[in-house]
Amino acid sequence: MKTLQVRCRCGGVEMAISGEPLVQMYCHCDDCQAVHGGAYVPESVYPAEAVKVVRGEPLTWKLKRSPRVTCRECGTRLFIEVLPLKLRGVNGYLLPPGEFNATFHMQCQFAVRPVRDELPHYKSRPARFGGTDETVDW
Ligand SMILES: [Zn+2]
Ligand SMILES: [Zn+2]
Numbered sequence: 001m002k003t004l005q006v007r008c009r010c011g012g013v014e015m016a017i018s019g020e021p022l023v024q025m026y027c028h029c030d031d032c033q034a035v036h037g038g039a040y041v042p043e044s045v046y047p048a049e050a051v052k053v054v055r056g057e058p059l060t061w062k063l064k065r066s067p068r069v070t071c072r073e074c075g076t077r078l079f080i081e082v083l084p085l086k087l088r089g090v091n092g093y094l095l096p097p098g099e100f101n102a103t104f105h106m107q108c109q110f111a112v113r114p115v116r117d118e119l120p121h122y123k124s125r126p127a128r129f130g131g132t133d134e135t136v137d138w
Helices: 030-036
Strands: 003-007 014-018 023-027 041-047 051-055 059-062 067-070 077-082 087-091 104-106
Touching: 030 041, 030 077
Parallel strands: 023 104
Antiparallel strands: 003 014, 014 051, 023 041, 041 087, 059 067, 067 077, 077 087
């Protein structure tokens, strides 16, 4: 099985990710905005057991809704714990080049500005991830 080694910016924390992602997307939710200080965030989602911290002891903290795992030294946001679905969403910008290919935008109800591209733009989440499949008009 394919394994990716992914590190925070200072290298103090390393993760091993096994297998292919379940999905890759951009999340515009207010929780991601607050945690990352950005308009939206690339996420590569795996079953929780496929993402393991193999070096370092990152901090787990919560700002609004979901626990986030972060390097104590450099502050890199490593992944989000999606506890009800037993998933971990690794920050897509940490993956090696070519490994992040989003297939949709979600939580566009919170979007700071429209991001017009060829991908679907879901108002909340797609139905297969507990949403409604409703899209926004951009
Ligand atoms: Zn670090
Ligand atoms: Zn989000």
